Amino acid sequence: MSAYAELTAHLRETEALSYVAERLGWDQETIMPRAATEQRAEEIAALESVLHARRTDPRIEDWVTRSEATTEVEARVLDLAGRSYNRASRIPARLATELARLTSLSQGIWAEARAAEDPAHFLPTLAQVVALKREEAACLSEGDLYDALMEDYEPGATHRQIGAMFDRMRPRIVALREKVLGVASQPKAMDQVFPEAAQLRMARICATAFGYDWTAGRLDLAVHPFSSGSGRDVRITTRVVESEPFNCLYSTIHEVGHACYEQGIDPAYAFTPLGRGVSMGVHESQSRIYENQLGRSAAFTGWLYQRMVEGFGDFGVADAESFHACVNRVSPGYIRTEADELHYNLHIMMRFDLERALITGKLEVADLEEAWNTRFEADFGVKVDRPSHGFLQDVHWSVGLFGYFPTYSLGNVYAGCLHKTMRSEVDGIDAALAEGTAKPATDWLREKLQVHGGLRPPRETIAHACGFEPSEAPLLEYLEEKFSAIYGL
Template identity: 70%
Template sequence: MTAFQELSQFLRDTQALSRVSMRTGWDQETVMPRGASDDRAEEMAALESILHARRTDPRLPDWLDRAQAQTPAQARILELTARSYARTTRIPARLATELARLTSLSQGVWARARADEDAGAFLPTLSQVVALKREEAQALSDGDPYDALLEDYEPGTTQVEIAQIFDRMRPRLTALLDRVRGAAAQPKALNHNFPADQQMHIARLCATAFGYDWTRGRLDLAVHPFSSGGGNDARITTRVAENDPFNCIYSTIHEVGHACYEQSIDQAYNFTPLGEGVSMGVHESQSRIYENQLGRSAPFTAWLFGQMKKSFGDFGIAKPQDFYATVNRVAPGFIRTESDELQYNLHIMLRFDLERDLIAGRLDVADLEEAWNARFNDDFGLQVDKPSNGFLQDVHWPVGLFGYFPTYALGNVYAGCLNQQLRHAVPQIDTHLERGDASPATAWLREHVQHHGALRNPRDTIAHACGCAPDEAPLLAQLEDKFTAIYQL
C-alpha cells in the first residue's frame, strides 16, 4: 500500500473506535441504569486511553511525511490529520484519560444535583472538571488558554473575534427586546395539557418532514436533548413537559438538523476526518435554521397547527396566524433551550463571559452560582429561583465542553446568512412548508453545506454556500422584520 493508503486505514479504525465512544456516551444519557455510572467512567477512560494512543501514534508523522495527496479531499485529510496530531501530542495521556473518566462521572453527579436542586452537591466535581480543563488549555495554548479550547469547536476563531460579534449584536437585540416587551399586542401563551405520547407522535412527524432518515437513526428521551453519532448511525433525543409541547417539538427539530448534517455527508468521506461536521458553529447553523427560520416560520407553523388540532383538539388557539405568534412568543424565562429567537443569543453571551472567566481563573467555581444569578438578573430582569433554572440547567460544563457555548450564537449568525441565500435560490420554499414539506429547503442545505462534511474550514463552508463571508447583519435584519410584524411595532 502507499503511505496514504496505510494512513487511511489507520484513520478508519480510529474513527470507528471514536464512534463507539460516542455511542457509549449516548447510552449513558438515555438508557444506562443509574447504578452503572462508576463502571461507565472506567469504560470511557479506557476507550479514551486507546484513542489518545492512536491519535499520538509515532507512525503518524512518517505517514504524513510520505503521503502524496492526489485530490483536494486527500489534501484536506492530511491537513486535518496533521492538525489533530499536533494538538493531541500536547496533551499527556494521563490527562486525556482522567478527563474522560471524570467527565463521565460528572454527568451523573450533575443530573442528580439538578434533580435534587442541590448546587452544593455538584460544586466539588465541577471544580475538578474546571481544574483539568485549565490544565488541558495550558497544555494546548501558545497564547490565550480559552482560545485553545475554542479551537476544538470552531477552528480558526478566537474569543476576541467572537466578543466583537457579540458587541455588535447586543445593542440591536436589546433594543428590539425592549420594544417587544412594551408592545400592546402580546401573543397568547399556551394553557393546556399535552399528553407525552401525542407530543412524541408530532415530534416524529416533524422529524420526518425535515428529512430525518429513520433507517439510520432513532429518537429517545434525555434530560438534556442532544444528537450523537455520525455516518449511518446518527441518533437524536428530546424531552417532554406536558404543559409545553414546543419544548419537545422544537428540541426534536433542532436535533434533526444536527443529525441530517451527519447523515448527508458524502459517503466517500465516511470513517475519514472529512466524514463529520466541520465545526460546531456550522453544525449549529443547520440545527438552528431547521428549528427557527424554517420550523418557526408562518408557513410551517400553519401546518403544525393542523397537526396539533388533530392530536389535542381545541387547545385554546383559534387560528394559524395566532398559533404562529404563540410559537414565536417572547416571554421571560430561565431556560436557554426553551428561549425564543430574540433572547437566545443573550443566554449564550452570558455563558461565554462566565466560562472565559472560569478558564482564566478570574472566577472561582465556588462563586459561579452567585455570578450567574447576578448576571442573569442584569440581562433578563429575573431572579433565578433554583439551580436547575440557573447554572445547573446545561450539561456542557459538567462534561467539560468549555469553548462550546459561543458556537451556538455563531450558528445563529451562519443560519441567518444561509437563510438569506436559500430564500433567494429556492423561492418556492414556503409553498412546500405549508404542506409540512421541508424538502426543497433541506435539499439545498444538503447540496451546499451538509454533503461536504469537513472538506472546507468553517467560514469557508458558509462562504461557499452563500457566496460571501458570513456576518451577523442578515440574522439581525431577519429578527427585526419578524418580531416587528408579530408585535405590530
C-alpha cells in the same frame, strides 16, 4: 501501501473506535441503568486511553510528511490529520484518560443535582472538571487558554472575534427586544396539559417533515436533548414537559438539523476526518435554521397548528396566526433551549463571559452560582428562582465542553447567511412547508453544505454555500423583519 494509504487505514480504525465511544455516551444519557455510572466511567476511560494512543502514534507524523496529495480531498485529510496529531500530542495520556473518566461521572452527578435542586452535590465535581480543563488548555495554548479550548469546537475562532461580534449584535437585539416587550398586546403562553405520548408522536411527525432518515436513526428521551453519531447511525433525543409542548417539538427539530447534517455527508468521507461536521458553529447553523427560520416560520407553524388540533383537540389557540405568534412569543425565560430568537443569543453571551472567566481563573467554581444569578437578573430582568433554572440547566460544563457555547450564536449567524441565500435561490419553500415538508430547503442545504462534511474550514464552508463572507448582518435583518411583522412594530 503508500504512506497516504497507511495513514487513512489507521484513521479509519481510530474513527470507528471513536464512534463506539460516542455510542457509550449516548447509552449513558438515554437508557443506561443508574447503577452502571462508575462502571461506564471506567469503560469510557479505557477506550479513551486506546484512542489517545492511536491519535498520538508517531507514525502519523511520518505518514503525513511522506504523503503527497493529488486531490483537494487528500490535501484536506492530510491537513486535518496533522492538526489532530499535533493537538493530541500535547495532551498527556494521563490527562486525556482522567478527563474521560471524570466527565463521564460528572454527567450523572450533574443530572442528580439538577433533579434535586442541589448545587452542593455538583460543585465539587465541577471544580475538578474545571481544574482539568485549565490543565488541558495550558497544554494546548499558544497564548489564550480559552482560545485553545474553543479550537476543538470552532477551529480558527478567537475570543476577541467572538466578543467583537457580540458587541455588535447586543445593541440591536436589546433594542428590538425592548420594542417587542413594549407592545401592549402580547401573545399568551399556552396553559394546558399535553400528554407525553402524544407529544412524542408529534415530535416524530416533525422529524419526518424535516427529512430525518428513520432507517439510520432513532428518537429517545434525555435530560438534555442531543444528537449522536454520523453516517448511517445518527440518533436524536428530546425531552418532554407536559405543560410545554414546544420544548419537545422544537428540541426535536433542532436535533434533526444536527442529525441531517451527519446523515447528509458524502458516504465516501466515512471514517475519515472529513466524515463529520466541520465545526460546531457550522453544525449549529443546521440545527438553528431547521428550528427557527424554517420550523418557526408562518408557513410551517400553519401546518403544525392543524396537526396540533388533530393531536390535542382544542388547546386554547384560536387560529394559525395566533399560533404563529405563540410559537414566536418573546419572553425573558430562564431556559436557554426554550428561549425565543431574541433572548437566545443573550443567554449565549452570558455563558461565554462566565465560562471564559472560569477557564482564565477570574471566576472560581464556588462563586459561579452567585455570578450567574447576578448576571442573569441584569440581562433578563428577572431573578433566578431555582438552580435548575440557573447554572444547573445545561449539561455542557459537567462534561467539559468549555468553549462550546459561542458556537450556538455563531450557528445563528451562519444560519442567517444561509437563509438569506437560500431564499434568493429556491422557489416554493413556504408552499412546501405549508404542506408539511421542508424538502426544497433541506435539499438545498444538503447540496450546498451538508454533503461536503469537513472538506473546507468553517467560515469557508459557509462562504462557499452563500457566495459571501459570513457576518451577523443577515441574522439581525431577519430578526428585525420577522418580529416587527409579528408584533406590528
